[in-house]
Amino acid sequence: MKIVEVRHPLVQHKLGLMRRADNSTKTFRELAAEVAMLLTYEATADLPTEEVELPGWAGPVRARRIKGRKVTLVPILRAGLGMLPGVLELIPAAKVSVVGLQRDEATLAAHAYYEKLAGHMADRTALILDPMLATGGTLIATIDMLKAAGAARIKALCLVAAPEGLRAVERAHADVEIFTAAIDERLDERGYILPGLGDAGDRIFGTR
Numbered sequence: 001m002k003i004v005e006v007r008h009p010l011v012q013h014k015l016g017l018m019r020r021a022d023n024s025t026k027t028f029r030e031l032a033a034e035v036a037m038l039l040t041y042e043a044t045a046d047l048p049t050e051e052v053e054l055p056g057w058a059g060p061v062r063a064r065r066i067k068g069r070k071v072t073l074v075p076i077l078r079a080g081l082g083m084l085p086g087v088l089e090l091i092p093a094a095k096v097s098v099v100g101l102q103r104d105e106a107t108l109a110a111h112a113y114y115e116k117l118a119g120h121m122a123d124r125t126a127l128i129l130d131p132m133l134a135t136g137g138t139l140i141a142t143i144d145m146l147k148a149a150g151a152a153r154i155k156a157l158c159l160v161a162a163p164e165g166l167r168a169v170e171r172a173h174a175d176v177e178i179f180t181a182a183i184d185e186r187l188d189e190r191g192y193i194l195p196g197l198g199d200a201g202d203r204i205f206g207t208r
């Protein structure tokens, strides 16, 4: 599986700021969007392009544009919504496919309570927005859902990933690419990433 830990200084700096426990909701939310934007830049580096002719200021000019049906963004409710504004800054015309998953406490399997996907999934690159890749259960279930809808090119953007989650995703879906700002140490006994960011949803939405 392709796993890219984005070491760009801006990403590392902004993620470092996010780790502070005393951030305001506004600051945390802004940083989440900014890091997501920078991860998007890395994750879209291999999108196919084609040459077109345009009316330029000095006459016809040849230029490149992204080819085909382009991208669908897949924020996983709730925390994935915190990455969406930053990603949309770079890909403002992207179709957004929202998914919500809940863990069945008896079977521990993640099942979808909400799924509204863009059309033509087979022709798109899907960029999943999942800030905290912890056990990987939610991400794996989302990838299952996207593949069932025909998606074949799937990438995930995560602010922070745990080694345990990366291994689980690799076992289930080795063809998926993961772009993350950090691969942290481990999960604690409650499934939080250490050192991590705490509950990303709560910090983005200012709840609890």
Ligand code: URA
Pocket: 079, 132, 134, 191, 192, 193, 194, 196, 197, 198, 199, 200, 201
């Ligand atoms: N979800 C979070 O928001 N934080 C974690 O550390 C793990 C899962």
